[in-house]
Amino acid sequence: VDDLPEISNGLAGFQRIDAYAKEHPADPAKPSQETISAMTKLMDSTVAKISKLRSLAKELRKKYKADDETKKHTSGLEVEIKSMEQQYDKCCELKAKAENQMDEELYKQMEICIKEVTIVPTTQVLAILSHGDENQDSLAPYPWPKVSDEKLVGEAESAFKQTEISESEKVPKCPELVTNKEAASIKSTCMPILRSKALLGHLQESPGLCEMYNQCTALGCISFNVPSPNAIAGKVLQHCVKEIDITIATKKPLIFKVGFTHNPVWRWSNDLYGYNRARDGWTDMTVMYISDEHFGPAMLEAALIDKYNGHLQIGDPYGPQPGF
Incomplete structure (x- = not known):
């Protein structure tokens, strides 16, 4: 019984707390640390995109002639x-400001700005890339013929089917180690499109390749002996190394x-300086990889040269260059 006054006073204290809370509502929810982290990542991504656009x-x-159309798109x-x-x-x-003031409204404004940064240039960049596809004849030093005629796709598919050979005529796989006598009896690895669907996939995705393939x-x-269009970098490198190893084994010296x-x-x-006019006497060429961009083939070339640099022989810089 003696404790009842203290309990009553305690309850009165809770009532005062509730009354104060009603008179002074809580501030709006503050941006969480996750939001800050997400915004930071978006801004880092924006910096990376700006860098890529500068590279483009x-x-x-560098790659296109300085005609009016190219200057227009570059300026844009x-x-x-x-x-x-x-x-x-x-x-x-x-x-x-948001980090100092913890103002939710500022974060909303920042989100809008980030969206503008990532969305606004998309149309312009796509227009420039489209311009590049339409004007590949100005690409230096090697023009890449681009065509939009779907008829060429059918012609390429027809040529593809004609070059397929029967199972009995397929070139046997080369063993890891072969003697010179065995190597001399193995057919050339520069075969027509045996692996079928990989090259056909490239032709279907890029009509611009059809005319080139026919030529x-x-x-x-x-x-052509290429991996599928969706092959990852490791698969591409593995494919090229395998084909080069077979070529070395069957064609040396x-x-x-x-x-x-x-x-x-x-x-x-x-x-x-075409290969067919060189005094080295080149006999054929095999395309082992097809790419829509410039950097992948360059890095693949560097990786292959690094792997096979033991085959290099230094000689007359203007004469035959044995090796890779």
Whole structure:
């Protein structure tokens, strides 16, 4: 009984707390640490995209002739880059204020700015890339013929079916170790499209390759042995290493080269330094990888040269270059 007054006073204290809470409602929810982290990642991504767009502008100036259309698209891309940088600076300012004031409204403004940064340039970049596809004839030094005629796809498929050979005629796999006598009896690895669906997948995805493929077939010395269009980098490298190992085993002591080009037909037959006119006496060419961008083939070439550099022999820089 003696404790009842203290309990009553305690309950009165709780009532005062409830009354104060009603008179002073809680502040709106503050941005969580997860939100801050997400915004930081978005801004880092924006910086990376700005860097990539700068690289794209540099490639356009380097790879394409300075015609009015290219200058127009390059200028437009630079305007978008500048706009993205201004938006990013604005985001940085808003982020700093939000971190100091913990104001939810500031974060909402920052989210809008980030969306503008990532969305606004998309149309312009796609237009520039489309311009590049439509004007590949100005690409230096090797023009890559691009066509939109779907009829060529059918012609390529027809040529593809004609070059398929029966199971009994397929080239046998080369063992890991062979003697010179055995190597001399193994057929050439520069075979027509045996592996079928991989090359057909490339032709279906890129009609621009169809005309080139038909030209290669007409020459009779350029063959294709490529991985599928969706092959990852490791699979591509594994494929090329396997084919080169077989070629070395079956063709030594002949000489070989590894490189990349925008147009194998032009690289083979041009009057300036085509392989068919070189005094080295090249007999054929095998395309082992097809890519839509420039950097993948360059890195693949570097990896293959690094692996096979033991085959290099130094000699007259203007004469035959044995090895890779």
